[in-house]
Amino acid sequence: xxxxxxxxxxxxxxxxxxxxxxxxxxxxxxxxxxxxxxxxxxxxxxxxxxxxxxxxxxxxxxxxxxxxxxxxxxxxxxxxxxxxxxxxxxxxxxxxxxxxxxxxxxxxxxxxxxxxxxxxxxxxxxxxxxxxxxxxxxxxxxxxxxxxxxxxxxxxxxxxxxxxxxxxxxxxxxxxxxxxxxxxxxxxxxxxxxxxxxxxxxxxxxxxxxxxxxxxxxxxxxxxxxxxxxxxxxxxxxxxxxxxxxxxxxxxxxxxxxxxxxxxxxxxxxxxxxxxxxxxxxxxxxxxxxxxxxxxxxxxxxxxxxxxxxxxxxxxxxxxxxxxxxxxxxxxxxxxxxxxxxxxxxxxxxxxxxxxxxxxxxxxxxxxxxxxxxxxxxxxxxxxxxxxxxxxxxxxxxxxxxxxxxxxxxxxxxxxxxxxxxxxxxxxxxxxxxxxxxxxxxxxxxxxxxxxxxxxxxxxxxxxxxxxxxxxxxxxxxxxxxxxxxxxxxxxxxxxxxxxxxxx
Amino acid sequence: xxxxxxxxxxxxxxxxxxxxxxxxxxxxxxxxxxxxxxxxxxxxxxxxxxxxxxxxxxxxxxxxxxxxxxxxxxxxxxxxxxxxxxxxxxxxxxxxxxxxxxxxxxxxxxxxxxxxxxxxxxxxxxxxxxxxxxxxxxxxxxxxxxxxxxxxxxxxxxxxxxxxxxxxxxxxxxxxxxxxxxxxxxxxxxxxxxxxxxxxxxxxxxxxxxxxxxxxxxxxxxxxxxxxxxxxxxxxxxxxxxxxxxxxxxxxxxxxxxxxxxxxxxxxxxxxxxxxxxxxxxxxxxxxxxxxxxxxxxxxxxxxxxxxxxxxxxxxxxxxxxxx
Amino acid sequence: xxxxxxxxxxxxxxxxxxxxxxxxxxxxxxxxxxxxxxxxxxxxxxxxxxxxxxxxxxxxxxxxxxxxxxxxxxxxxxxxxxxxxxxxxxxxxxxxxxxxxxxxxxxxxxxxxxxxxxxxxxxxxxxxxxxxxxxxxxxxxxxxx
Numbered sequence: 001x002x003x004x005x006x007x008x009x010x011x012x013x014x015x016x017x018x019x020x021x022x023x024x025x026x027x028x029x030x031x032x033x034x035x036x037x038x039x040x041x042x043x044x045x046x047x048x049x050x051x052x053x054x055x056x057x058x059x060x061x062x063x064x065x066x067x068x069x070x071x072x073x074x075x076x077x078x079x080x081x082x083x084x085x086x087x088x089x090x091x092x093x094x095x096x097x098x099x100x101x102x103x104x105x106x107x108x109x110x111x112x113x114x115x116x117x118x119x120x121x122x123x124x125x126x127x128x129x130x131x132x133x134x135x136x137x138x139x140x141x142x143x144x145x146x147x148x149x150x151x152x153x154x155x156x157x158x159x160x161x162x163x164x165x166x167x168x169x170x171x172x173x174x175x176x177x178x179x180x181x182x183x184x185x186x187x188x189x190x191x192x193x194x195x196x197x198x199x200x201x202x203x204x205x206x207x208x209x210x211x212x213x214x215x216x217x218x219x220x221x222x223x224x225x226x227x228x229x230x231x232x233x234x235x236x237x238x239x240x241x242x243x244x245x246x247x248x249x250x251x252x253x254x255x256x257x258x259x260x261x262x263x264x265x266x267x268x269x270x271x272x273x274x275x276x277x278x279x280x281x282x283x284x285x286x287x288x289x290x291x292x293x294x295x296x297x298x299x300x301x302x303x304x305x306x307x308x309x310x311x312x313x314x315x316x317x318x319x320x321x322x323x324x325x326x327x328x329x330x331x332x333x334x335x336x337x338x339x340x341x342x343x344x345x346x347x348x349x350x351x352x353x354x355x356x357x358x359x360x361x362x363x364x365x366x367x368x369x370x371x372x373x374x375x376x377x378x379x380x381x382x383x384x385x386x387x388x389x390x391x392x393x394x395x396x397x398x399x400x401x402x403x404x405x406x407x408x409x410x411x412x413x414x415x416x417x418x419x420x421x422x423x424x425x426x427x428x429x430x431x432x433x434x435x436x437x438x439x440x441x442x443x444x445x446x447x448x449x450x451x452x453x454x455x456x457x458x459x460x461x462x463x464x465x466x467x468x469x470x471x472x473x474x475x476x477x478x479x480x481x482x483x484x485x486x487x488x489x490x491x492x493x494x495x496x497x498x499x500x501x502x503x504x
Numbered sequence: 505x506x507x508x509x510x511x512x513x514x515x516x517x518x519x520x521x522x523x524x525x526x527x528x529x530x531x532x533x534x535x536x537x538x539x540x541x542x543x544x545x546x547x548x549x550x551x552x553x554x555x556x557x558x559x560x561x562x563x564x565x566x567x568x569x570x571x572x573x574x575x576x577x578x579x580x581x582x583x584x585x586x587x588x589x590x591x592x593x594x595x596x597x598x599x600x601x602x603x604x605x606x607x608x609x610x611x612x613x614x615x616x617x618x619x620x621x622x623x624x625x626x627x628x629x630x631x632x633x634x635x636x637x638x639x640x641x642x643x644x645x646x647x648x649x650x651x652x653x654x655x656x657x658x659x660x661x662x663x664x665x666x667x668x669x670x671x672x673x674x675x676x677x678x679x680x681x682x683x684x685x686x687x688x689x690x691x692x693x694x695x696x697x698x699x700x701x702x703x704x705x706x707x708x709x710x711x712x713x714x715x716x717x718x719x720x721x722x723x724x725x726x727x728x729x730x731x732x733x734x735x736x737x738x739x740x741x742x743x744x745x746x747x748x749x750x751x752x753x754x755x756x757x758x759x760x761x762x763x764x765x766x767x768x769x770x771x772x773x774x775x776x777x778x779x780x781x782x783x784x785x786x787x788x789x790x791x792x793x794x795x796x797x798x799x800x801x802x803x804x805x806x807x808x809x810x811x812x813x814x815x816x817x818x819x820x821x822x823x824x825x826x827x828x
Numbered sequence: 829x830x831x832x833x834x835x836x837x838x839x840x841x842x843x844x845x846x847x848x849x850x851x852x853x854x855x856x857x858x859x860x861x862x863x864x865x866x867x868x869x870x871x872x873x874x875x876x877x878x879x880x881x882x883x884x885x886x887x888x889x890x891x892x893x894x895x896x897x898x899x900x901x902x903x904x905x906x907x908x909x910x911x912x913x914x915x916x917x918x919x920x921x922x923x924x925x926x927x928x929x930x931x932x933x934x935x936x937x938x939x940x941x942x943x944x945x946x947x948x949x950x951x952x953x954x955x956x957x958x959x960x961x962x963x964x965x966x967x968x969x970x971x972x973x
Binding site: 047170176179180183192194195218225227389390392394395396400402406407415419423432445449453457459 | 830865
């Protein structure tokens with residue numbers, strides 16, 4: 001009951017005309033920024049910070065604006081994933097797997113609607129979790145040590161094996177190439193540069209968003225140019241401008257499962273939204289891909305990762321607020337902003353500034369509703385993007401990707417890296433090597449290595465620390481069970497097909 | 505094609521609305537934060553930029569540019585080669601940047617820049633979990649000297665970085681000879697290290713106090729020593745290492761540099777502007793809010809201080825074995 | 829055949845990677861050291877890519893000659909943009925990028941030029957003026973920065 005009272009206080013703080021205006025502004029600009037390839041939630045939040053200073057908003061209003069942008073970006077990232085096969089930001093990578101095939105089948109409106117509703121469900125579940133259990137969950141998260149994180153990443157990589165592609169060797173190879181790229185740059189543990197050839201621009205490693213935009217956007221342009229002239233204009237049939245609500249309802253369980261998995265991934269500091277969307281997609285595929293439709297435009301393959309990444313970004317606010325540990329790049333920026341507004345996130349925030357915390361929680365509920373209301377009518381507008389001819393659309397996508405990357409890093413070197421990744425992405429796609437595992441390797445590789453080495457430093461070189469905690473053992477058992485189940489299901493399908501072949 | 509004019513009109517309207525309110529006029533001064541948004545250097549630029557404008561020390565707004573790469577090395581190389589004589593440019597730096605220079609990790613020497621001023625400092629502390637058996641710095645020193653392998657230490661810098669060096673300075677002062685025996689675990693931030701300590705993974709954390717102040721107030725962790733000359737104003741009860749017989753200080757100051765070919769006149773103008781800023785209520789408030797102790801050193805005094813720091817770091821890094 | 833070549837190329841990269849990776853060492857303070865993870869990644873990559881050489885799977889169809897030419901032109905435009913962006917300034921460089929890519933993708937030249945002109949100015953306004961991410965209007969060739 002106390003929580004409800006606090007929440008009521010929160011709504012009374014959040015429901016001022018100024019805050020509602022900020023909320024709408026944040027949701028709208030967040031969706032826009034998230035939809036632009038090359039700009040993600042980190043940039044969205046960073047871009048609006050000066051605005052909050054310029055107007056001298058108080059801490060609550062600033063936080064409402066920035067959270068709305070944050071959630072808006074998570075909503076927006078999926079739009080270009082679905083329509084163009086180019087993820088708007090890192091967590092939206094998984095959405096390309098089924099979202100883009102859906103839009104190619106003329107079901108873009110359905111895919112956008114499902115992802116919008118899934119984002120709403122995921123984020124709302126996360127916010128409910130945040131308002132009910134934040135301090136409790138934060139306390140639990142601290143018992144997750146380096147060895148446990150390493151086990152979690154092993155689990156993530158084991159589960160993506162079945163996600164994409166036909167030949168599992170190629171999927172694994174793709175992930176390994178991503179891990180290789182993740183080791184480029186100054187090694188934060190020893191401070192020495194690796195694989196940089198003395199180039200200072202490589203010292204911070206390869207920025208994932210740069211690689212991501214190159215791999216997907218530039219390679220898409222090359223693919224189009226490579227096909228014969230007549231096919232270069234992609235004729236997409238659009239069956240309907242309006243989504244079919246029955247198909248949304250059909251994905252309700254995928255949304256719920258995805259939300260729960262994503263939320264748990266988000267609460268763990270450092271794991272974040274990308275891990276949330278990966279795990280929820282691969283779990284969903286395992287649980288419900290009975291007819292091999294995943295990867296070919298299954299609505300549940302859109303619902304699960306979108307619910308997962310939005311739940312994770314909501315969950316990531318828990319360690320950020322109650323421990324002061326940022327779970328992702330975006331929450332790191334929000335943390336810095338809070339501190340400069342004289343709010344010290346940490347164990348005492350909930351006691352000392354309850355009106356701020358609960359105002360934020362209330363505004364998150366409102367932001368979610370606002371985003372759903374804003375997004376559903378915009379589906380028609382977005383699907384019309386598909387009617388723009390390729391010769392006009394793709395140069396604009398390239399220019400937006402370039403300017404997004406350049407305006408943040410001010411480095412033309414990054415643009416060259418992006419083009420190089422475009423060539424790599426093109427070649428890998430030609431060889432039927434899925435790009436998604438590569439991106440995951442790149443996103444998660446750095447943390448995976450660091451946590452392995454931290455664990456080994458703690459144990460002074462004793463490898464048994466990796467299986468010394470009950471958490472890591474549980475995770476390994478789950479991973480093994482998951483793999484065994486995959487193999488069993490694959491064998492069963494194989495046998496059934498054989499039997500069917502014999503009967504025919 | 506119908507869509508594009510439509511979309512651009514609507515975007516144009518929003519654009520217009522934005523421009524009229526945000527009034528982003530042409531900017532003269534620029535502050536480069538050699539890191540991603542968030543974190544110390546970014547804070548330095550954004551806060552100083554804001555206050556410079558509020559005090560009318562610059563025309564219009566200060567443009568903030570993030571140029572991450574190589575713990576500041578990318579920016580250092582760019583300023584040295586392209587904008588050494590640009591009087592409108594200032595760049596954020598700190599003890600961490602000087603440590604990188606001392607260890608030969610920047611592409612140009614210290615002399616390539618002119619150092620303007622430091623405006624405040626974060627204080628290094630040594631912390632243990634509140635349930636830890638280590639009650640005092642004396643206890644810790646005894647363990648570090650007699651049985652260094654029995655504890656795990658951690659902080660937010662790489663091995664050989666500033667958090668680690670500060671702790672090793674204490675250990676050396678206490679009498680530990682083979683400094684490599686003390687295990688060090690790097691985390692991505694001070695709070696990451698502290699929460700891992702609360703979870704029982706590690707024993708001792710050495711980092712800046714600003715980021716972890718909340719955990720001190722909540723009683724989750726205990727500070728054994730502050731590496732400052734005087735007790736920290738916000739936490740007067742925390743004893744300094746000096747008061748416990750260990751003569752070590754470890755500040756992480758925040759300051760600015762400009763290009764090496766900026767004229768004396770323009771250099772002095774920056775120094776005096778920054779001094780005005782330092783004395784303003786806005787800065788004093790912002791510094792304390794961010795967990796900094798306001799400390800002023802400017803102009804030639806600061807140049808001399810930076811050189812001295814570089815020499816100390818270099819010697820220490822060599823003694824310890826971080827560099828050859 | 830293409831798959832075998834790709835496998836061989838990945839194998840070479842992984843071998844060079846592993847070779848360099850095994851050489852990294854930290855002076856002190858780091859138990860596992862900076863080289864072990866690179867071996868954990870590099871060696872399986874070598875094994876897997878070798879298996880692709882031995883047992884290739886799938887097939888690739890490459891573009892015809894005109895396809896290669898268009899791709900080459902697009903890459904030249906993209907790299908040219910990266911090389912001249914700071915010199916020309918954002919709107920002019922972006923005008924060329926959009927217009928030329930549009931033509932390469934089969935758009936009518938006049939339409940592509942108009943699109944380039946409109947979009948380059950619009951993007952400059954959006955990023956520099958609205959989002960507050962500074963982009964030079966005129967580049968170094970014209971006395972800008």
